[in-house]
Amino acid sequence: MKPAIQWWSNYPYAPTGYGTQTRAVVDRLAAQGFPVSISANYGQQAVVADYVTPDGHTVPVFPQGYDGYSQDIIFGHYVEWKRRNDGAPTVLVTLFDAWVLKNARLEQCDAIVSWMPIDHMPITAEVLKWAQRGNVAPVAMSKYGLGQLEKQGVEATYIPHTIEPVFRKTTGHRDILDVPDGAFLVMMNAANKGVSPTRKAWSENLMALSVFMDKHDDVFVYIHTETQCPAGIDLMALVNGLGMDKKRIIWPNQYEYRIGGYSDSHLAKMYSRADVFLAVSMGEGFGIPTVEAQACGTRVIGSNWTATPELLADDSFLVTGQPEWDPAQLSFWFRPHIASIVEALEQSYNAGGGTSRQAIEKADEYRADKVIPRWFDLLQAVT
Amino acid sequence: MKRVGWVTHHLMDGRTGDGLLPGTVGGAEMTDAAMIAAAPEGVEVTLIPSGDWRDALEFDRIVVTGTDLLDAEAMLTLAEREPVVWVHHQQEFHPARQRLFENAKPFVTMSALHAKAERKTFGVISQWCHGAFDPDVVKPAERKNRVALWAARDHPQKGRVNARLWAFNNGMPLVEVTNQPHETVLYEMSQAHTFVFLPAALDACPRTLIEAELAGCEIVTNSLAGRRDEGPIRQILSEQIRKFWVWVG
Numbered sequence: 001m002k003p004a005i006q007w008w009s010n011y012p013y014a015p016t017g018y019g020t021q022t023r024a025v026v027d028r029l030a031a032q033g034f035p036v037s038i039s040a041n042y043g044q045q046a047v048v049a050d051y052v053t054p055d056g057h058t059v060p061v062f063p064q065g066y067d068g069y070s071q072d073i074i075f076g077h078y079v080e081w082k083r084r085n086d087g088a089p090t091v092l093v094t095l096f097d098a099w100v101l102k103n104a105r106l107e108q109c110d111a112i113v114s115w116m117p118i119d120h121m122p123i124t125a126e127v128l129k130w131a132q133r134g135n136v137a138p139v140a141m142s143k144y145g146l147g148q149l150e151k152q153g154v155e156a157t158y159i160p161h162t163i164e165p166v167f168r169k170t171t172g173h174r175d176i177l178d179v180p181d182g183a184f185l186v187m188m189n190a191a192n193k194g195v196s197p198t199r200k201a202w203s204e205n206l207m208a209l210s211v212f213m214d215k216h217d218d219v220f221v222y223i224h225t226e227t228q229c230p231a232g233i234d235l236m237a238l239v240n241g242l243g244m245d246k247k248r249i250i251w252p253n254q255y256e257y258r259i260g261g262y263s264d265s266h267l268a269k270m271y272s273r274a275d276v277f278l279a280v281s282m283g284e285g286f287g288i289p290t291v292e293a294q295a296c297g298t299r300v301i302g303s304n305w306t307a308t309p310e311l312l313a314d315d316s317f318l319v320t321g322q323p324e325w326d327p328a329q330l331s332f333w334f335r336p337h338i339a340s341i342v343e344a345l346e347q348s349y350n351a352g353g354g355t356s357r358q359a360i361e362k363a364d365e366y367r368a369d370k371v372i373p374r375w376f377d378l379l380q381a382v383t
Numbered sequence: 384m385k386r387v388g389w390v391t392h393h394l395m396d397g398r399t400g401d402g403l404l405p406g407t408v409g410g411a412e413m414t415d416a417a418m419i420a421a422a423p424e425g426v427e428v429t430l431i432p433s434g435d436w437r438d439a440l441e442f443d444r445i446v447v448t449g450t451d452l453l454d455a456e457a458m459l460t461l462a463e464r465e466p467v468v469w470v471h472h473q474q475e476f477h478p479a480r481q482r483l484f485e486n487a488k489p490f491v492t493m494s495a496l497h498a499k500a501e502r503k504t505f506g507v508i509s510q511w512c513h514g515a516f517d518p519d520v521v522k523p524a525e526r527k528n529r530v531a532l533w534a535a536r537d538h539p540q541k542g543r544v545n546a547r548l549w550a551f552n553n554g555m556p557l558v559e560v561t562n563q564p565h566e567t568v569l570y571e572m573s574q575a576h577t578f579v580f581l582p583a584a585l586d587a588c589p590r591t592l593i594e595a596e597l598a599g600c601e602i603v604t605n606s607l608a609g610r611r612d613e614g615p616i617r618q619i620l621s622e623q624i625r626k627f628w629v630w631v632g
Contacts, residue, residue, distance in 0.1 A: 111544045134539030134583030137548040153605045155545045155581055157552050381551035382544055 003110075003383040004085035005029055005036040006078050008070075009095035011043025011061060012051050015260040016191070017288045018095055019043065021115075021161050028372050030057035034379065035085050037062060039077040041070040041096060069100035078109055089383040097285075099126035099329070111382040112136045115159070117285020118145035119199075119306050120331035121323070128152055137382045141286045142307035157378065161286045162368035166264045169297035169355055173269040177250055179220040184349055186212075187274035187298070189224040189267070189289040190281070192232030197326065199282045201303075201336055202238060208341035209278070210242040216349060222250045222270065226257060271296035275353025280319055280341055282333040284308050295363035297355035301344040305334035313362035315351075317344035385426045387631060388442030390461065391415055392433045392449040393471070409536060410590045411471040413565065415448050417515040421624045426631070436461065444631055447483070455479035462486040467630050469512065472587050473500050481505045489630055493588035494609030500585055512627050513588050513611050516597070516620045521569040523599025532575035532600065534560040534568045534591055545581035549603060572598035579603045593620070 010016050012023035022038065029036045030053050037060040038044075038051065044061050051059045062080070065073030074092075082090040092109045094101060098116045106112060114136055118127060123145075131138040131154050138156040140146035149156040179185055186209065190200040213219045227235045239246060256262060271277065277293035277300045284307045290300045291311055302308040304318035312318065321336035364370075393411040419428045431439050433452035437460075439445045445466035450458060458479040468487035474480060484490045484501070490509040492498045498509045531553070533546035543559065550557035557579070560571050568591070572578060578595035580586075581604060588609035595602060596616060604610075612619050 107539055111547075132583055134542055135544050137544050155549050155552070155605075157548060378551055381557075382547045 001088070002032075002034045003379060004081060004088050004090040005034050005093060005379060006039050006062075006081045006090060007036060007093045007095065008039040008041060008074060008077075009093075011040045012038065012059075013260065014043035015262070016042070017161070017286070020264075020288065021095060024162055024164065024368050025372055025375055026051075026059055027053040027055070027057075028368075029375065029379075030059055031055050032376055034376075035088070037077075037081050037084075039070070039074060039081075039092075040064050041074075069096075069102075071100065071103045074101075075103050075105040075108070078106075082110075091379055091383055093379075097127075098130040099124065101130055107133070107135065109135055113139055113379065113382060115139045115141055116145065117141060118148050119283035119285040120326060120329055120333060121148075121283075121306060122331055123148040123152065124329045124331040126329070128154070131156065137378075139378070142284075143310050144307045145285065159374050159378070160366055160371060161288050161291070162366050162371045163288065163291050163295055163363065164264065164368050167268050167271070167292045167295040167363070169295075169360065170269055170272045173273055176269050176273050177220075177222055179250070180218070183218050183220045184216065184276075184353060185274045186219065186221045186276055186278050186345065186348075187224070187270060187293070188221070188278045189270075189293075190279070192225045192227070192229045192235060194231070195233055197282055197324075197333060198233055199333070201281050202233060202235060204336045204338050204341060205278055205280055206235075206238055206242055206244065208280075208338050208345060210244045211338075211342050212345040212349075213245055213248060219349070220248045220250065222274065224252055224257070224262070224267070224270065227251055227254060267292065268296055271298050274298050276301060276317075276345070276348035278341075278345070279308070280336045281308075282324070282335065287311055291363050291366045294356070294359035295366075297357075297360050299348060299351070299356050299359055301341065301348060303334050303336055311362070311366075313356065313358040315356055315358045317347055319344050385632070386443045387422075387426055387428045388431050388439030388445050389415070389419065389428050390431045390433060390436050390439050390445060390447045390449070390453075390466075392452045394430065394432065411449070413590060414471055414514040417517075418624070418627060421515040421628075423628050426628065433457075439466075440464065446631060447487075450474065450480055450483065458483040467491060469627075470497075470501070470587075473497070473585050474504065476504050481507070484509075491627075491630065494611070496585065496606075496609040497587035510626075510630070511588075513593065513620070513623050514590060515624045515627075516590075516593055518597060518617045518620050521573055521594055521598045524573045527576045527599065528574050529555065529576050530558050530574075531555045531577040531579045531603070532558045532560065532571050532595075533579050534563075534571060535580065535589075537561040540582055540584040540586070542581040542583055545583065546579040549579050549581060569594060569598065572600055575600055577601045577603055580608055581605050582607045585609070 009022045010018040039062045062077040064070045089110050092112045094114045140158045146158040271293045277298050279290045279302045300316040319340040321334045323332040324335040326333045393415045436457045447466050447468045462483040465488040469491040484507040492509040492511045498511050531550045535541035578600035586608050
């Protein structure tokens with residue numbers, strides 16, 4: 001008998017990494033006959049609504065709480081889902097940073113499977129403490145994360161994030177952006193969230209781009225993000241501060257971006273058009289966009305830190321940096337070297353863009369239909 | 384005849400109300416019962432429930448093995464008699480408990496790991512004793528089944544989910560035994576290839592790990608489980624009984 005599953009993460013249509021992964025796994029769990037519901041910590045308020053999967057299965061979505069991380073209501077939703085399943089063994093799956101899970105009553109859950117990002121080096125004390133709990137089965141989303149858990153003697157397993165078939169190389173979209181035909185296009189796709197630190201290393205990335213663009217007047221940049229966000233930084237101010245050529249920087253329509261108006265197929269066309277994808281950051285639990293970009297045949301520039309190296313094909317580019325103490329999480333982030341980002345941009349420019357077969361093959365390791373079936377056995381095993 | 388008053392709440396007749404099913408007992412209860420059963424000739428042991436601790440003051444020697452249900456007055460009064468204090472699980476700090484441990488002759492924990500933890504909490508160095516075991520209580524089956532076994536109380540700290548995850552990672556079926564008679568647990572140990580115990584909190588010295596070793600199981604555990612001293616198992620186990628009763632005197 002399959003256990004009941006309550007999936008705690010972002011609303012499945014939220015345009016976030018957590019949202020896309022929720023949709024990817026929950027769709028398939030429902031198709032396999034698991035009684036599954038979603039406990040949304042972002043993207044669904046006030047009422048229990050229904051999410052209907054592509055196969056037509058109805059998945060209840062329980063609303064987020066008043067607490068910033070829905071800790072006030074997480075256990076209540078779990079108990080309610082268990083009740084609706086006649087008290088059957090019920091697994092709470094968490095897909096979010098583990099350190100926010102503070103509700104003491106979670107100890108009463110039959111089993112918790114925590115799909116956890118580990119984006120510092122070493123694993124932070126709070127995340128480790130959660131992973132060590134007696135009713136928690138940690139699932140690392142990167143081999144790096146698995147290694148960190150195993151190093152601490154924690155029994156864990158590994159299931160990476162995945163991408164859907166829509167992410168593949170497409171052609172005939174050179175005019176998807178208003179850039180000259182022979183332009184070298186650098187693309188970024190990163191959430192503008194975080195002020196101190198800015199995990200996506202905006203200042204380092206944009207300063208490197210500024211230097212690169214000064215040298216090459218055929219370089220254009222598309223940055224798929226919000227230019228200004230209360231939870232992030234003012235990117236327009238940063239661009240102005242760096243004196244960047246604003247005519248060669250393209251942003252998405254901010255309203256469309258805000259309402260999740262850019263589909264995956266549109267993103268796939270963008271990735272396919274780009275000559276290189278710039279994804280240097282201070283730390284990654286996984287890094288879905290780097291896999292999406294590679295699936296579309298585009299090489300990636302990423303940080304040589306935490307999860308990123310294992311995701312990149314051999315012909316992509318890793319940048320150097322140095323550890324930087326995160327006083328909030330009590331572990332180390334990575335401060336990338338701007339010169340190293342510039343060097344990587346130059347290398348990608350000299351490689352001339354084009355389609356990388358190695359990138360496509362690397363991304364194929366993370367295809368949803370190949371990876372997600374691991375969840376079916378795992379969820380049955382823990383109950 | 385040396386008369387020993389044994390103050391404890393680990394009572395085999397189910398008086399602890401420790402959430403156990405009738406007919407089953409926990410490790411602490413078995414540990415006390417087994418050591419008392421191994422008392423040498425000339426030693427008469429009387430069990431004294433924690434609530435009746437004052438009765439122990441009449442005895443030649445006092446052994447205290449459960450402090451959870453002793454109030455401060457009890458611990459301070461018993462401390463004056465310099466009893467053997469043998470704790471079976473990690474203790475919560477209390478000044479009266481610290482006094483009891485400081486005065487104990489000796490203060491005894493369950494394993495090297497347990498001793499380290501109590502020293503950190505109370506600043507008191509202890510001896511340790513794993514308990515009394517009959518090394519012939521269980522033997523490996525002639526042919527083991529290729530299964531992993533988890534056997535413990537159904538408490539989150541006992542790592543049931545961890546064991547399931549280990550079995551999943553290693554492609555082994557997991558047999559789970561909880562709240563069953565000791566004989567049932569021993570039987571399953573004799574049959575199982577691997578014994579998995581991955582506690583989520585410090586477990587002073589699980590009897591099950593020693594019994595699983597006697598049953599010929601491969602042991603999978605972690606750094607939170609207290610282990611027996613290194614050396615030939617029969618020799619180590621016989622030493623536990625000998626040294627304990629030397630301490631009692």
